[in-house]
Structure formats: structure tokens, C-alpha cells
Amino acid sequence: MGAPRPQRPKASIAIERIIEFVIRLSGVSAVFFVAAIFFFIFREAVPVLWDPDFDFAEFLFSKEWYPTSVNNVRYGTFALTIGTLSVTGVAIVLAVPFGLGAAIFISEFCSPKIKETLKIVIELLAAIPSVVWGFIGLTVMSKLIVSVTGTAVGVNLLNGGFILALMSVPVIVSIGEDALKAVPDSYREAALALGATRWETVFRVLLPAAKNGLLAAVLLGVGRAVGETMAVLMATGHAVQIPHGLLDSVRTLTANVAAELGEAPAGSSHYRVLFLTGVLLFAITLVVNVAADLAVRGIRRK
Amino acid sequence: MRENGRNAIVTRGLSLWYGSFQALIDVSIEVKEGQITSLIGPSGCGKTTLLRCFNRVNERYDYVRTSGGIEILGKNIYDSDVSLVELRKAVGMVFQRPNPLPVSVYENVVFGLRIHSKRRELKRSELDTAVEKALTEVGLWKDLKDRLDARATSLQLEQQQKLCIARLLPLKPEVILMDEPCSALDVEGTRAIEEQMFELKGRYTIVIVTHNMSQARRASDESIFMLMGRVVEHAKTEDLFLNPRNPKTLEYIEGRYG
Numbered sequence: 001m002g003a004p005r006p007q008r009p010k011a012s013i014a015i016e017r018i019i020e021f022v023i024r025l026s027g028v029s030a031v032f033f034v035a036a037i038f039f040f041i042f043r044e045a046v047p048v049l050w051d052p053d054f055d056f057a058e059f060l061f062s063k064e065w066y067p068t069s070v071n072n073v074r075y076g077t078f079a080l081t082i083g084t085l086s087v088t089g090v091a092i093v094l095a096v097p098f099g100l101g102a103a104i105f106i107s108e109f110c111s112p113k114i115k116e117t118l119k120i121v122i123e124l125l126a127a128i129p130s131v132v133w134g135f136i137g138l139t140v141m142s143k144l145i146v147s148v149t150g151t152a153v154g155v156n157l158l159n160g161g162f163i164l165a166l167m168s169v170p171v172i173v174s175i176g177e178d179a180l181k182a183v184p185d186s187y188r189e190a191a192l193a194l195g196a197t198r199w200e201t202v203f204r205v206l207l208p209a210a211k212n213g214l215l216a217a218v219l220l221g222v223g224r225a226v227g228e229t230m231a232v233l234m235a236t237g238h239a240v241q242i243p244h245g246l247l248d249s250v251r252t253l254t255a256n257v258a259a260e261l262g263e264a265p266a267g268s269s270h271y272r273v274l275f276l277t278g279v280l281l282f283a284i285t286l287v288v289n290v291a292a293d294l295a296v297r298g299i300r301r302k
Numbered sequence: 303m304r305e306n307g308r309n310a311i312v313t314r315g316l317s318l319w320y321g322s323f324q325a326l327i328d329v330s331i332e333v334k335e336g337q338i339t340s341l342i343g344p345s346g347c348g349k350t351t352l353l354r355c356f357n358r359v360n361e362r363y364d365y366v367r368t369s370g371g372i373e374i375l376g377k378n379i380y381d382s383d384v385s386l387v388e389l390r391k392a393v394g395m396v397f398q399r400p401n402p403l404p405v406s407v408y409e410n411v412v413f414g415l416r417i418h419s420k421r422r423e424l425k426r427s428e429l430d431t432a433v434e435k436a437l438t439e440v441g442l443w444k445d446l447k448d449r450l451d452a453r454a455t456s457l458q459l460e461q462q463q464k465l466c467i468a469r470l471l472p473l474k475p476e477v478i479l480m481d482e483p484c485s486a487l488d489v490e491g492t493r494a495i496e497e498q499m500f501e502l503k504g505r506y507t508i509v510i511v512t513h514n515m516s517q518a519r520r521a522s523d524e525s526i527f528m529l530m531g532r533v534v535e536h537a538k539t540e541d542l543f544l545n546p547r548n549p550k551t552l553e554y555i556e557g558r559y560g
Contacts, residue, residue, distance in 0.1 A: 195417060
């Protein structure tokens with residue numbers, strides 16, 4: 001018999017096993033939750049597909065949304081989908097230049113002191129609850145829009161897009177700044193040593209080098225904009241119509257669900273159609289994510 | 303080889319501080335035109351710092367302060383009328399780790415031309431010629447002429463480092479600074495870069511920082527030994543290694559410290 005090997009105490013081995021199990025469980029739980037969400041939303045939504053009043057093509061492509069009509073119920077979400085896409089579009093057009101600009105400034109141009117301050121302020125911006133943003137849209141922005149453009153109603157596509165842009169900017173800035181920070185410093189030195197100015201370095205070296213991360217930043221901003229509910233509910237005017245200009249009121253898919261689910265009797269067709277709207281939102285985000293993935297891969301291959 | 307004894311780089315009483323730490327103390331050296339001069343010394347002696355003064359790339363950190371003067375080809379580079387862009391065009395730099403930009407081989411070589419000329423003045427044919435000339439000069443043309451669109455970061459390290467030399471050439475620099483250019487390379491790569499230096503010598507003034515004393519001995523005409531931010535000894539390489547005047551130099555080249 002050799003010398004007794006030093007043994008770890010049984011308790012510490014047991015604790016390690018438990019910790020490992022808990023970590024494993026947390027990792028796998030994400031899959032479980034996604035599956036569960038799918039299951040419950042589908043369970044509420046699917047029966048409506050066999051409802052005689054319901055037509056799937058109408059659901060997708062009709063702009064007639066009259067869920068409580070007594071003699072002619074119509075569940076067309078096309079105007080709502082367009083509402084979501086247009087508000088998101090306006091938000092992205094406003095947020096991307098500002099967000100990326102701010103990310104570039106923070107990462108490359110400002111002094112460390114300003115950088116710290118700006119980062120704290122921007123994080124604060126990200127922490128403002130969406131109902132507060134909605135309140136600002138409803139009171140401040142709406143009056144501003146009325147007085148500047150002379151339109152009758154201040155809660156509209158422009159207002160919602162603007163509020164959403166303000167909400168997406170912090171996301172774009174912080175992810176974008178991380179992406180730029182991850183570019184190796186040796187690239188900057190290489191460009192500077194070749195006589196590039198800071199701007200030339202940013203445009204010719206840093207942006208191409210960080211494009212994957214910057215794309216991710218923009219897409220997370222899009223994700224925030226598509227899914228946002230309360231702020232757009234308050235700021236867009238909540239009118240079911242296809243907008244013809246920036247000053248038309250719109251309603252988004254999310255706002256519609258939030259506003260009507262409380263009033264729809266559980267189990268009714270209206271109730272189930274609202275859940276189906278949830279599935280539609282799911283599908284839209286899925287398309288955005290897959291598109292993003294493909295885009296990133298396409299860029300990487302080059 | 304030009305041996306007319308003109309000085310390419312002259313420093314006078316050069317001192318440099320990183321915050322409150324003085325990294326260079328009263329450095330006065332003269333680097334001869336067309337020769338290879340090596341800067342040697344133990345880690346932290348200030349040799350890389352000195353090298354990075356010659357194209358003022360040190361100044362991107364705002365806690366760096368310098369005093370004294372540096373003349374490159376007779377012009378004080380700290381004069382207010384000196385443009386950093388022009389200085390860096392004339393004084394190229396090769397870094398310790400090969401750092402080609404994350405674009406194609408072709409774009410790496412023409413990067414300098416693109417940023418230093420107006421868009422309209424650049425003709426595709428001129429760029430093509432410049433790329434062929436520069437890559438031929440560093441011996442990469444044969445290997446890479448069919449892969450000019452490949453990402454530069456996907457090349458072998460040795461090719462990357464040669465590319466980093468090649469991209470300086472279209473700008474027709476006077477001086478090429480090399481900061482331990484072979485430390486990431488194997489024996490073959492090191493030999494290739496050293497041969498490259500011999501090819502370039504005469505037409506360009508080369509200053510190389512190296513940790514590797516045998517490299518300094520093999521590859522340079524003059525050597526400067528630095529210690530704790532000061533220049534201890536500056537002599538022809540063979541004199542410095544065979545008959546060092548300063549006992550500290552002797553101890554260092556014998557490997558007693560460093």
C-alpha cells in the first residue's frame with residue numbers, strides 16, 4: 001500500500017456538483033422557456049384558425065380591423081403591421097446615425113473624462129422606463145410637433161418614431177462602442193503611422209473592422225424598436241390606418257395587443273386573434289434575427 | 303551604399319515623460335543616412351519609446367510630454383509648421399506584431415496613396431503599378447499576385463510583416479523605423495526580413511529596435527545601447543560588440559543582465 005493520497009473533503013466535492021448542476025440548469029432553462037412561451041401562445045391562438053369568422057389571408061393582408069363589430073367582424077392586421085414597420089423604420093433612420101456617431105465619438109475622439117460622463121448618462125438614458133418615454137411623447141413631443149408643423153394631432157408616426165429612436169440610441173451606442181473598442185489598437189497605430197488622420201482612420205479602418213459588431217448594434221436597436229409597446233401606444237395616436245406621411249397617426253401590433261387584450265373576453269375569437277398577432281410579432285423578430293445572422297455571415301465571408 | 307556621412311536623424315537633449323515617469327533622459331544621437339542602426343538594451347530602457355518619437359506616434363497618448371529636439375533630414379519635427387501627416391509619410395514604421403489592416407492585400411499597399419492623394423488623381427493603372435512595384439520589392443509579388451484580393455490578415459505572419467514593409471514603399475519614405483520586426487517570426491521569417499533590410503539599405507535609412515543581440519550584430523551598421531532612458535554607447539556595430547568602451551555595455555552584451 002502506498003502513502004494515503006490527500007483527499008478533498010466530501011462536502012466540497014458535493015458543493016461543486018451542486019453548483020455544476022445549477023449552472024447546467026440555468027443554461028438549459030433558456031430553451032425550456034422559449035419552448036414554453038411558444039406552446040402557450042400557440043395554444044391560445046391556434047383554435048381561431050378554424051373559426052368560420054376568421055380568414056388567414058384577411059388577417060395578414062386586410063387593413064380592416066373591426067374586432068368588436070356586431071354584424072361584420074373583420075380581423076385584418078395589415079395596417080398594424082405597416083404601423084409597426086413604419087414606426088420602426090422612422091426610428092432606425094433617426095437612431096442609426098446618431099447612435100453610431102455617438103459610439104464613434106465616445107470610442108475614438110473624446111477625452112477619458114468626457115467618456116466616463118457620457119457613458120453614465122447614456123446608461124441612464126437606457127434605464128428610463130418606457131411609460132416615461134410615452135409620457136414625454138404624449139406631452140412634450142406632441143406639442144412640439146404641433147407647433148412646428150402646424151398639424152392637428154401631435155401623436156403620430158413621427159412622434160412614435162422619434163421616441164423609439166431615443167430609446168434605441170443607448171442600445172446602439174453601448175454595443176457599437178464595445179464593437180469599436182474591440183478593434184485591436186495595432187490597426188489604429190498602423191493607420192496613424194501611415195499618416196492617416198483620425199477621421200481617415202475611423203472611416204477606412206475602424207468601421208470596416210468593426211462592421212459585424214456595428215451591425216449587431218443596429219439590429220439590437222431594431223429589436224428594441226419592434227418590440228416596444230407602451231411608449232408607442234402613447235405616442236403614435238393609436239389610429240388603425242396605413243400612414244401616408246410622417247404626420248399620420250398609426251397603431252402598432254404591440255400597442256394593439258396591449259390595448260385590447262384586457263377587453264377581449266377570454267377564449268373569444270378576438271382574444272385568440274390577439275394571440276395570433278403575438279405569433280406574427282414572433283415571426284417578424286425571427287425574420288429580423290435570421291436576416292441579421294445571414295448578413296453577418298455574408299460580411300464575414302468577404 | 304551611400305556613405306556620405308549625412309545624418310538622417312539627429313536628436314538633441316531629447317527627454318520624454320509618460321505622466322511623471324521619465325522614459326528618455328537627455329538623448330542626443332545622430333543616425334547616419336542610408337545605414338541600418340539598431341537600438342539595443344534591456345526591456346524598459348526606452349528604445350521603443352525613442353523609436354516612436356521619430357514619427358511622433360507617441361503623441362497619441364495625451365499623457366506624453368517631450369522636450370528637446372529631433373531633426374529628420376535637417377528639419378526639426380517639433381516645429382509648428384511640420385504636418386504630422388507629411389512627417390509620417392516620410393518616416394514609415396513597422397511594428398512588433400505584423401499589423402496589416404483588415405482589408406485586402408491590394409488595399410493595404412495602396413492605403414497610403416489613397417489617404418495622401420485626392421480621389422480624382424488616383425488612376426487604377428497607377429495603383430496597380432504601385433502595388434506590383436512594392437510587392438516585388440519585398441519579394442511577395444510572385445506568391446501573392448493572384449491573391450491580391452485576399453484578406454491581408456489571412457496571410458502567414460512572415461508575409462504579413464513583409465506586406466507591412468511593402469505598404470510603406472509607395473509613399474517613398476526617407477526613414478523606416480522597425481520595432482522588433484522579427485519577434486513574432488520564426489527563424490526563416492527572421493532571415494527573410496533581415497534580407498529585406500539589406501535590400502532596402504542605402505535607399506532608406508533604417509532604425510531597428512531589437513531584443514536580439516545577434517540580430518543587431520548581423521544586421522546593423524551602427525548600434526546604440528540604451529539603459530534606463532539614457533544612451534550609454536553609440537558606435538559601429540562591430541566596435542560596440544568587440545570593444546565596448548562602457549563597462550555596462552560589456553556586461554549587457556555578455557548577458558550578465560537584461
